[in-house]
Amino acid sequence: MTTAEIASLVQGELVGRGDLTVHSGQTLERALETQLAFWERRPGVTKLPPTRAGCVIVDGRVEVDGRTAIRVEQPRSAFAKALRMMLAGRQPSTGVDPTASVHPKAIIGERVSIGPHAVVEAGAAVGDMSTIGAHVFVGEGAVLGKLCRLEPGCRVHGNARLGDRVTLHSGVVIGSDGFGLVFESDHYEKFPQTGGVEIGNDVEIGANSCVDRGALDATRIGTGTKLDNLVHIGHNCQVGNHVVMAAQVGLSGGVIVEDYAVLGGQAGIGDRATIGARVRLGGQGGLLPDKKLAPGGAYWGTPARPLRQELTRQASLSRLPRLIEEVKRLAARVRDLESR
Amino acid sequence: MTTAEIASLVQGELVGRGDLTVHSGQTLERALETQLAFWERRPGVTKLPPTRAGCVIVDGRVEVDGRTAIRVEQPRSAFAKALRMMLAGRQPSTGVDPTASVHPKAIIGERVSIGPHAVVEAGAAVGDMSTIGAHVFVGEGAVLGKLCRLEPGCRVHGNARLGDRVTLHSGVVIGSDGFGLVFESDHYEKFPQTGGVEIGNDVEIGANSCVDRGALDATRIGTGTKLDNLVHIGHNCQVGNHVVMAAQVGLSGGVIVEDYAVLGGQAGIGDRATIGARVRLGGQGGLLPDKKLAPGGAYWGTPARPLRQELTRQASLSRLPRLIEEVKRLAARVRDLESR
Amino acid sequence: MTTAEIASLVQGELVGRGDLTVHSGQTLERALETQLAFWERRPGVTKLPPTRAGCVIVDGRVEVDGRTAIRVEQPRSAFAKALRMMLAGRQPSTGVDPTASVHPKAIIGERVSIGPHAVVEAGAAVGDMSTIGAHVFVGEGAVLGKLCRLEPGCRVHGNARLGDRVTLHSGVVIGSDGFGLVFESDHYEKFPQTGGVEIGNDVEIGANSCVDRGALDATRIGTGTKLDNLVHIGHNCQVGNHVVMAAQVGLSGGVIVEDYAVLGGQAGIGDRATIGARVRLGGQGGLLPDKKLAPGGAYWGTPARPLRQELTRQASLSRLPRLIEEVKRLAARVRDLESR
Secondary structure, eight states: BBHHHHHTTTTTEEEEEEEOOEEEEOOTTTTTEEEEEEEEETOOOOOOOOOOOSSSEETTBBBBBTTEEESSHHHHHHHHHHHHHHHTTTTOOEEETTOOOOOOSSSEEETTTEOOTEETTTTTTEOOOOETTTTTTEETTTTTTTTTTTTTOOOOOOEEOOTOOOOTTTEEEEEEEOOEEEETTTTTEEEOOOOEEEEEEEEEEOOOOEOOSSSSSEEEEOOOOOTTTTOEEOOOOOEEEOEEOOOOOOOOOOOEEEOOOOEEEEEEEEOOOEEEEOOOTTTOOEOTTTEEEEETEETTTTTTHHHHHHHHHHHHHHHHHHHHHHHHHHHHHHHHHHOO | OBHHHHHHTTTTTSSSSSBBOOOOEOOTOOOTTTEEEOOOOTTTTTTTOOOOSSSEETTTTOTTTOOOEESSSOHHHHHHHHHHHHHHHHOOOOOEOOOOEETTTTTOOTEEETTOEEEOTOOOOOOOEEEEOOOEEEETTOEEEETOOOOOTEEEEEEEEEOOOOEOOOOOEEEOOOOEEEETTTTEEOOOOOOOEOTTTTOOOOTTOOOEEOSSSSSOOOOOEEEOOOEEEEETEEEOOOOOOTTEEEEEEEEEETTTTEEEEEEEEOHHHHHHTTEEOTTEEEEEETTTTTTTOEEEEEOOOOOOOHHHHHHHHHHHHHHHHHHHHHHHHHHHHHHE | OBBHHHHTTTEEEEESSOOOOOOEEETTOOOOOOOOEEEOOOOTTTTTOOOOOSSEEETTTTOOTTEEEEESSSSHHHHHHHHHHHHHHHOOOOOTTTOEEHHHHEEEEEOOOTTTOOOOTTOOOOOOOOEEEEEEOOOOTEEOTTTOETTTTTTOOEEEEEEEOHHHHETTTEEEEEOOHHHHHHHEOOOOOOOEEEOOOOHHHHHOOOOESSSOOOEEEEETOOOOOOOOOOTTTEEESSOOOOOOEEEEEEEEETOOEOOOOOEEEEETTOOTTOOOEEOOOOOOOTTOTTTTHHHHHHHTEHHHHHHHHHHHHHHHHHHHHHHHHHHHHHHHHOOO
């Protein structure tokens, strides 16, 4: 891509040469002449630091000293956009690897790539231009939209239905049985898990994360939602659109997470709890079963409280050892007054 | 299954027609005419809500308005039982997929199903009517009982011995090395892990959970125990019978969990700690190494305390900011008294 | 191995027969005549307990009653060393399984073992004497050093570079995309993840753990570092040498962990935080983004505090309910004094 093309793509102001070609992105420190970098201004720094980058996307009025640069309002965002465009050209080769097991009754779209030792069972449907990596399993009846990317070793059971442009990283499991038990006098019996999983468009799920199928109804994940690695989504959870969950978050059964909520790493949510829209829950925060976090707020702690309140609690706890001493001294003084 | 057959199976009182046929289960709201549903009465509601379900399992004296229903004491349990029976008829096709690698010296029982690209090594034994999914690995010398179900992509190393009717969901790892280290002046050496894993009958283990082999002796999981997704069982743990662990629970090495204990999601247990029989430990609770939780109690927090005590601590902490103010005012009043 | 050979290997003092042969190790309680055991003296016990072990490695002046024993200073360490030597003789058979997919342009070293249904893509390099288990994926361009051991079902993406003697347990994912997002008015776009993963020599990573690739630069794990199961290492983390992380630890993006740090199970570290050298962080401890833990200290809690301070906080909290009562009584007494 030429620097002029990038400037046009990100709607930025080009400074310097428009005919330079860059083919990938890198940090300012490590970029070479054929690479694009970006730089976000820090307070008090008015000059772009030294770099070998062929072109740098910068913000504001920073001095670029004759180097080729593109001025925008959001350099990180513009850089990401340019890099996505460069990578979009690099399609994996299409076609079905001869070692893959694709059932004759599977429905395979156009320009699909299926990697070595992948398994696509009968009645499964894979949308156009999707990529099925090595060792991927797509079970009987599963439906995948267009342009899905299933990285090596992920498993999509037959009860799952994925939208377009869904990315599943290695080791992801979609549609495993939910954890439904019935206690019968002295042991547990299984509550059969016969529901499905419905995943919207543009969802991305991190390595080794698990999304259980619903017990009877479906587990749902909305459009544009992003889950990090090792996340657990229990049966019948209803996760909204554009939700973000950091690594190792766990949702028990029937949890509702509304649109644009953000859950910090290792947060844990109890059965049937509700996370309101645009809630931000801090890392390791915990919500008890059936509780609700009101929309829009920031929360932290176990059990989760409004962030301000939780910080006040923590600060007051730090003062407690001193308070205990103070009360002791105060008691002595009162005793002294009483004995007068 | 006919409604009369279901009533007989769950020992319930049939109301309405006994000749209707239902072939699956669904929630009351979503059930169709050919489906079974269940309904648990809520306080103040005396009438079964509208539904298209062919038959509903209900409790108590609820009015069913001429619809076909079955009266029992525990509708959820009875529904689960009926549904298990309906599903039992649907056996997966048996036989070994031509792409599976089954060693000639593996011992394969009768009516076993082995899926595409599965690997069963020499000397491994798979019991009758077991199902080995796609991409499953069963290592040299591993022993599986009858009617086991290994979902696609789980790994059973050669040191493992599973009972009958054990279900492993996708991505489960049984018999990986324990985390045993010896510090040698400036680096760690491995303490060799040569023990095994012994898993009892009717155990179910959730997706991407891991059970490490013992260091020298075995890691054990008792009969009827159920683990949810992403659970970690360290080397030499001794987990009893009918234990329940929710998702993302972690047991360090040598932990003892006695019968019927229930561990909430993300609970973490330190080395060689003991969880007494029938203990209930709340989500995210933590137990320090070598500590014990007495049988039968409810516990919560990190470090785990009796639930009542933990709730009192949390409630008192909420009052602390106000207490600090009170002590300040009290000190002023004492100063005032002293200056008189 | 003979008992004389073991004594020589561990530089211990042989007591009894030097010509006995043992072929494996076991606990003192379970060892048979052909097995080696070890025993660490406990206070007040002067005699080696009964055992059928052919030879026991012991410490100090313990009475061995005519049994064959080897006296050393660190029995556990010496036992581990002897056991490692016994196991070193048992190499897996080498060669490429006929069902493996090894690209003709992959570079395979000498005496490499590649298991059934493994995939090694073009341009990947596997060092001498490495073992690639069943269902392992090694992506295009990945580099593995000598004597690496990749257990069944682990995935090494093409951006990864592993040193010598690296062990990856089943289900490990190396080089999956980092969790990089850019919010664009009403939805998230991906910040492309194009960096790599660099792993040093003698690293061991537990089952189902994940190490994400860097966004632009690399994620790094130093020499001799050991990770337990289900650990998450986010993009661009820089983990030093000889670091230990227990199971289910999670590092967000850009975290620095310096040499010899030890992280307890389920600890969670925020973006760009720093764990100083030789820090010990207790289980379930949490560190906020951008925070630092000074080298050498012990820390616990969320947010992590120096261990002493955290224990004082917890102890003071236990006294709080009583303190509230005390202040109430004190207030009454002050009121009483004021009314005189």
